[in-house]
Every structure is written in structure tokens, then in C-alpha cells.
Amino acid sequence: MNIYDIAKEAGVSISTVSRVMNKKENVNPATRKKVEEILEKNNYTPSAIARGMVSKTMKTVAILTVDIRVPHYSRTAYTIEREFSRRGYEVLLCNTGGELSETVKYLRTVQEKKVDGIVLVGSVFNTLCKKEEIGKLLKNTPVVLANGKLELPNSYSVLVDDRYGVAMAVNHLMQRGYDKLFYLKDMDTVSARFKCEGFIQALQSYGIHNGKGYVIETERSIEGGMRAVNQLLLDKKEFTGIVCGEDLTAVGAVKALLHAGLRVPEDVAVTGYNNSDYAAICEPELTTVDNKPEMVAMMSVQLLTSLIEKTEAYSSCTIQPELVKGRTT
Amino acid sequence: MNIYDIAKEAGVSISTVSRVMNKKENVNPATRKKVEEILEKNNYTPSAIARGMVSKTMKTVAILTVDIRVPHYSRTAYTIEREFSRRGYEVLLCNTGGELSETVKYLRTVQEKKVDGIVLVGSVFNTLCKKEEIGKLLKNTPVVLANGKLELPNSYSVLVDDRYGVAMAVNHLMQRGYDKLFYLKDMDTVSARFKCEGFIQALQSYGIHNGKGYVIETERSIEGGMRAVNQLLLDKKEFTGIVCGEDLTAVGAVKALLHAGLRVPEDVAVTGYNNSDYAAICEPELTTVDNKPEMVAMMSVQLLTSLIEKTEAYSSCTIQPELVKGRTT
DNA sequence: CTGTTAGCGCTTTCAT
């Protein structure tokens, strides 16, 4: 069933049907009513494909993210999707795993599908977008990078000041008298690097200049956190606080400390990062840093929309995280 | 830039360009090479919209789910997306919030976009699909309901035996001597109802016939679990085990017990449901039920693909959950 | 092996 069938049944031309469907002004009320009835009766839905053929837009955007199962990404993607839905767009979800080849594949496909815009969620894309093959694919579509900086003409960035986020955690610990700190760093993304820098710089402001010596690399997981802390204990290192770049790692740290018979926070304090459900589940509840994924998402949608619809030109922005006090400090 | 531009530049007709792009056999190797070079040089990507106009498919499916932030749904959606991507389809993500109006809105839009198929994730859709307005929208598109039963001609269902899942937890507790059990039930979806039935039936098999009296309704959250247990303690009820329909609720139950000075599992045992990260984070780690979202997702994709491509006719299926032993029992 | 041509279902001038 197509627009011709409707036109025939209503005894009008396809132009009139089109006008009615698109709620244009210049249609005789009686004609409009009749066409609407036929439309209703047949439960007719016009083809967005044919429409897109003419209008050059499918009212669709793509979200590229590493892995939607990671709570931080799912919260961001959720808000982006809901917000775009509200504005009449639908969202294609792409889990790239952070891999170049997958990213290229997805970008090629969404370009063929003529998406109106792309949101890149995750700081991995900072690195990926530097690659020529990616830049080439991003050239013809509006892009927003959530949590990162992008050097492309038709793009905006929403930054989160992760350096400041970790520094806040350090200051908080120092003020409470926890002055022997270690930092558990995971992965090697831009964001992880910033967090680590925040740790080192914060220590510097307290006169500790060999901060690098207090950084331990480990995996982003409970086991990663446990292993790092167990190693510290084994090495008989002195410490009163563990600062983590991820809640999950912090959970592991807490577990290892408790299992070793230490008390949290009486003997050792722990901070996490992301203000995820994980922080609230942890016993005692983690002090953590809220890096505002919902706000990042809202801003990203705002910016991408302005790029797509060429309306008011907003500009890239930076969001300040916030410390959330739990019971581990 | 379109197929005509490429054809002109290569000095051939659009048919030849089309043939080269679609890797058809009957093209002179020399011609093919030349066209491929031009394609490559211009970094050309054909329009999936125009292609869809002719072929009647955009190689796109839609996932409707309640809320992608819920780990169980994000795990399911992740696997569905990855699997479809592997098969050359892209995925539209729709967070309906479980609401009728949103569901109708999304279904209408994806129908306009002529998606090849729809996956409904979550047992809420059992209830929603009974509504006439939903059934009407589902009539013309292949549908699979992940975790539910659907009575539609062009549809399949992947069921998870949640009744059995909870019964397993009860049996496990009984065998270990925990014989005074309460069940924490959340929400009122079909799935929650099945789980609760599983609890009552399992008790029956141990000669306890007033199982309903041991069911407590509460919210799906840490607070919900805490509140329920605190109420039990306040009412001085006798119990040695708490069976939960959700890991998050179980986490709350554990917290409330520990805060009350009780030991888990020495004094009271607790079981969760979903085998989520939450279970591993909980201290002690939860005994929980793995309801295999990844397997549900795989089967759903399998079935939807067979429906779309009209290949081998698989049939609806039921998946058996599995008990995962933690330290709370 | 290659080109010509007729659609796919819609929007949008341009007439009337």
C-alpha cells in the first residue's frame, strides 16, 4: 500500500495526500477530512525511505560506543537516545569494542545510511579520530565527541574535567588526614591518563613530587583492584588511602583490604570514580566522583542538534565533576 | 556525488558501476578495475536509502527495551547488536520505559523506516502485546520476544524458565538446612510473577502450603531490599533465608542483615537473581541465578534472522537458568 | 560484457 492507493481511494491526487500527511496549510478542510479518514482506516504509514530519498534525511543519528554493557556508557547512551527520541530522531547503536576496524566498518555503514549525525561516546575516540581513515569518514557528517576533544570542522566536543575529578578525591583524602596515597590506574585511554595526571598534580600541590611512584597499573575489574592492593600489602608498602580511576576497581580494593583484616575507612580510605551503582552496592558505600554522564549526554545532543539543524551555534564545553561522599573515607 | 558521477568519470554506464559495487560476476576485469579505482579515489559510498527504495530493506532491525541502563537489558541488547552487526544488520535502540504510549510511538516510527525485524526485550512486552494497538503495529514485521510468549503469526519467542530458576534457589537453600524462607518480589511483570510462583511451588514440594504468606513485595533497588528485611526484623519474624527476584534487592537484603549485626550466611542466607556484576560486588558475593541473557540474545537473533530471510524454520524455545554459587549461602 | 530504461514511493515546484 502506497500513496497512490490512498489517493485513488480518496479520489484525489497524490499531492493532496502528501499535503494532508505533512499537515500543510493549503488544503480544503473537507478534502483533508476525507483523506484523513482513508489514512486512518487503512492504518497507513508512509515510507520513511522514500521520504528520505527526497528530503535527504532519515531523522536518524548513530551512537558509537565501546561497550553498552559498561554502566557509564549505558547511562550516557540512554540519555542521548531518550533526548533524541523526544526531538524526533531515532538512534542506531554501535558497539565498537574500541577497535579501529569495527569503528571504520560502522562509520562506513552509517554514512551509507545517511545518518544526520554521530555521537562518539568514550575517550578512546580521541585516539581513533586521529587516524586518517576515521577522519575521512567523519568529514561529511556532524559529529560530537562525548568526553574528548575533536579537531574537525563540523564537530563539537563535550569535555569532562577528569583531572580535576581525581584531584578533588585527593584533596578530600588529604583534608581528612589520609596522606599516604596510591592511585590505581586502569587501561591506557586519554581519560585514564588525565585522571592519573590529576592524581600526580594534586600530590604535587601537597609537596609530593614523585607522585608517579605511587601509581599502580591494573585492570578495570574487581580482580584488578584486589590484585593491586594485595601486592601493596605483600610489598609492605605504607599507605592510608587508595584512589581509583573506576568504581569497580575501588570495589576490588575494598574487598582486598577487608579480607586482609583492615578496616575501611578507619585504617585505609578508598575512593572510586563514576558514581555508579557499584559505589552504592559496595559495603561500606564508596566515596566516588560523579562525572555527570547524563549532563554530558544532554550537552552532546544539544550540540549535535545545533550542528544538524544549523541553528544557534553553541560551542564545545567542559563539565565539572562532583565529589560524592560515601563511607569509605 | 552519486552513481552517475562515478559512471561519467569512469566512462561507463551506471549499470556497470552498480555491478561493480555489488560484486556481480559479469563484468570485464579491466572495466571492473577502472571503476574500482574511481570508486576508491572518490571514497564513494552508495546511498543505502536509494538502495532500500528498490530492495525494500535497509538492513536494519529495532530493539525495543524498557531501559538500557538495567544491566540485564544492556547485556541482552549488547549481544543482539553484535550478532546482528556480524550478519550485516544495524540496530535501532528504543528505550520505551515500559510505557504503552512510547512503545506505540517507537513501533510506528520503525514501521515507517521499514525495519526488517523487531526484538522486544523484557517481559513487560508480554502484557503490552496483548493490546490491540500494539498487535496491529506488529502484524507486518517479523518479531521476536526475548523472555516472553507471543501469540502472533510472524513471531517467535525465547522463554527463560524463571519459575525453575527461583525453585533452584529454594532447593539449594533447603538442602543446606535453611528452611525458613521469605521471598522478596519486585514489580508486577509477567517475569516477576513467574519467579514468585516458582518460590511458592518449591515450598509446596517441601510440604509448605501457605507460601504466599512468605512473599513480600518491595521495589527493585537496594533500598527496597533493605526496607523489606528491616520490616521482617522489626516484626520479629523467624527466618533463615531470603530469596530475591533481583540481585540489587538481594544486595539491599544483605546490607540490612549486616547492619543489624547478623552474619551472612551463618545466621541468614540470601540469594539473588540475574548473575549480574552486582552479585560479585556484594560482600560476601551473592549466590545467584544465571538466566543467560547472552544465550537469550543469540537465540533471538537466530530466530529473527530465520524469520527475515525466510530460511530454515527454527522454533520458539525455552532456556534453563543455572545456579551460581556465591558466599551468601 | 555493457547500456538503456522503467520503476521504487515520496516531495516539491509549477501550472491551473
Place this chain on the structure above:
DNA sequence: ATGAAAGCGCTAACAG
């Protein structure tokens, strides 16, 4: 206020 007609970019007969 309405209709006729020209595309949008592509695929798939069909003809050569």
C-alpha cells in the same frame, strides 16, 4: 485549493 510532472539514487530486467 488541487493536480501534473520532474526528480531523489539506485537496482534489475531487457536488449543488444
